[in-house]
Amino acid sequence: MADPARRHLLILGGTTEARALAAALADASSSAGARVTSSLAGRVAEPRLPAGEVRIGGFGGPEGLADWLRAERVDAVVDATHPFAAVMSRNAAEAARATGVPLLALRRPGWAPVAGDRWHPVPSLAAAAELLPSLGRRILLTTGRQGIGAFAHLDGLHFVARSVDPPEPPVPASLDVLLDRGPFTLDAERAVLREHRIEVVVTKDSGGAATAPKLTAARELGLPVVIVERPPLPAGVPVARTVEAALAWWSAQGPDPR
Incomplete structure (x- = not known):
């Protein structure tokens, strides 16, 4: 059961950055007592599990994700899925709009060609x-x-x-x-x-x-x-390029207003 006294961050993960973010927040001094849940799609038979609370499997589209955000009293979402997980990113954007939950996309920069490529x-x-x-x-x-x-x-x-x-x-x-x-x-x-x-x-x-x-x-x-080439992110979703930037964004969300 969700604890209304704790801020709750949902990390849509599976990437190296998602695991690094979860690991950083697993430290009580970093998370300030927050609840952090990492969600994995379940497409890999033996995924590398992040630190902390983990759920595996889909939500049932944007409506199902929105229901989960409400039921679990989620205060913010970080979409740290693979850059090509376009469907999940769209679902996250729609669910965030429907619930008013702040959403951040954590995306490492793409590769850039150099001489000889x-x-x-x-x-x-x-x-x-x-x-x-x-x-x-x-x-x-x-x-x-x-x-x-x-x-x-x-x-x-x-x-x-x-x-x-x-x-x-x-x-x-x-x-x-x-x-x-x-x-x-x-x-x-x-x-x-x-x-x-x-x-x-x-x-x-x-x-x-x-x-x-x-x-x-x-x-x-x-x-x-x-x-x-990467598919575009949903319009209006802010982007962090590093785990440190995502941590700063989460901290800036402030204390739980409820």
């Missing part, structure tokens, strides 16, 4: 699939298991897909799966590209250091990289 920005996985035949025949897919189906129709290409859990059909006819979880080292990424004779890398613009070494390895080998 051969990047091909595209707006979607479908656009990436359309471009691939013109770039090479052996493809490293690092778009997550749920995105692999976008490439299932491509014949004549060989895919090496890396994901935390095995992908489900549809998948490309010629496919090797590497089950692995970041962070990845530069030496390891060099080895993957060479051992699998990769000609093209496909990735989402997730940002962050944990999976960035593949970009350096691709640059060293002169490989093209297809970068799927």
